[in-house]
Amino acid sequence: MGLMTRAPIRVVIADDHTLFREGTRQILEQQPDITVVGEAENGLGAIETIVRLKPDVALLDIRMGGLNGVEATRQVREQASGTAILILSAHDDDHYVRALLEAGALGYLLKTVRADDLVDAVRRVHMGETVLHPAIASKIARLLANRSHSQLGETSLTPKESDVLRLVCRGLRNKEIAQELVMSVRTVEGHLDAIFNRLGFRSRTEAAMYAATQGWFSEDEV
Numbered sequence: 001m002g003l004m005t006r007a008p009i010r011v012v013i014a015d016d017h018t019l020f021r022e023g024t025r026q027i028l029e030q031q032p033d034i035t036v037v038g039e040a041e042n043g044l045g046a047i048e049t050i051v052r053l054k055p056d057v058a059l060l061d062i063r064m065g066g067l068n069g070v071e072a073t074r075q076v077r078e079q080a081s082g083t084a085i086l087i088l089s090a091h092d093d094d095h096y097v098r099a100l101l102e103a104g105a106l107g108y109l110l111k112t113v114r115a116d117d118l119v120d121a122v123r124r125v126h127m128g129e130t131v132l133h134p135a136i137a138s139k140i141a142r143l144l145a146n147r148s149h150s151q152l153g154e155t156s157l158t159p160k161e162s163d164v165l166r167l168v169c170r171g172l173r174n175k176e177i178a179q180e181l182v183m184s185v186r187t188v189e190g191h192l193d194a195i196f197n198r199l200g201f202r203s204r205t206e207a208a209m210y211a212a213t214q215g216w217f218s219e220d221e222v
Helices: 018-029 045-053 069-079 094-103 113-127 133-146 157-169 176-181 186-198 206-213
Strands: 010-016 034-040 055-059 084-089 108-109
Touching: 010 018, 018 034, 018 084, 018 113, 034 045, 034 113, 045 055, 045 069, 045 108, 055 069, 055 133, 055 157, 069 084, 069 094, 069 113, 084 094, 084 113, 094 133, 108 133, 157 176, 157 186, 157 206, 176 186, 176 206, 186 206
Parallel strands: 010 034, 010 055, 055 084, 084 108
Antiparallel strands: none
């Protein structure tokens, strides 16, 4: 029997600039483990295409006609939760960064990113990791540090909640966290809800970024 090959990462690209979509497609499809299965030129088209094709990863711009990337991200997370959202935009305004994290985007890159970094980001968000352009990471650290809960420490979490958040920081999804900690997915979801409520976050990305900026977990722990 021959070795089993892993299915390629299926990607949808949504951007209102045709030339940019074509260039991005060419970059990604040079990789043997990535295939672009669809494109969209506006927010509504992005949602329809993603819900219909259910790709592994969706690349979304922020400013698109019909529906912006923030609302598109929110709706995709509701209707196609298995698709990881990677924002690829020229804009890094504070309100966009916060809104996209809260909506559930796993990655945020600027369009100045190098081709190999884009390819790496697609692979990493597919694995459940959070990927941020350095400029975006610095901005998030500043935004989170200014939050009213910045005085909270890891000790404000229960041991189980801390375990769950540590695995979130490692990029594990709920099912994988449940297997690692020997608990049900529903229990994991309950711990995440408690973490979000206690720390004032709206998404796992925000919680993971805050934990990272506060140094709650060492590299060995995550």
